[in-house]
Amino acid sequence: MVNTTGDPVDIEKIKLELTKIEDGEGKNNYMEFADKTKFKLDAVGLWDYIEGDRAKEPKIPDLVEGKQIKGKDATGKEVTITTDGNDAEVTKAKKDAEPWWRGTKKVLTLIVDAVPSKKMYLVRGCKTAKEAWDALRQHYKPSNQHWHSGKATQNYI
Numbered sequence: 498m499v500n501t502t503g504d505p506v507d508i509e510k511i512k513l514e515l516t517k518i519e520d521g522e523g524k525n526n527y528m529e530f531a532d533k534t535k536f537k538l539d540a541v542g543l544w545d546y547i548e549g550d551r552a553k554e555p556k557i558p559d560l561v562e563g564k565q566i567k568g569k570d571a572t573g574k575e576v577t578i579t580t581d582g583n584d585a586e587v588t589k590a591k592k593d594a595e596p597w598w599r600g601t602k603k604v605l606t607l608i609v610d611a612v613p614s615k616k617m618y619l620v621r622g623c624k625t626a627k628e629a630w631d632a633l634r635q636h637y638k639p640s641n642q643h644w645h646s647g648k649a650t651q652n653y654i
Contacts, residue, residue, distance in 0.1 A: 513537060515611040518633070527637035530611060538604065546604045546626040554601075554625060555594040560587050601626045608633070 516533045519526045538544040545551040563582035570576045604626035612620055612633070619636050623629040 515607050517611050543604050546601050547630045552627045555597050557590045
């Protein structure tokens, strides 16, 4: 992983704190949180877990176990045919996905830490950073309407 300057980033050494979401009395600072989070995560090469190449969870194929099928061939002789499973492919895919999971969990932890305790239900079931980001955006989007010249405009990240 590299940051925006092209330098390598060790995800385990990143010490980053996001702006806390303040939510009360019909007002919130979601837009401030969203804007600052984007800049901070982008600066250390982690924004891709929200929007970019690493936003999607790596595909792990379904496990297909090998089988032995017994039957008779055209001459009536008993035969056993063995089909290969894909356990090696699944194991490799899981191993290849480990760095992605570490990265998304790091970003997810940062996002969850910024959520007020009374709003934890919004992100409790999220397993990726992208899911948490989308859940917060969906929840706060209606509250972030700005009025200009008598027309409502919405600004979301």
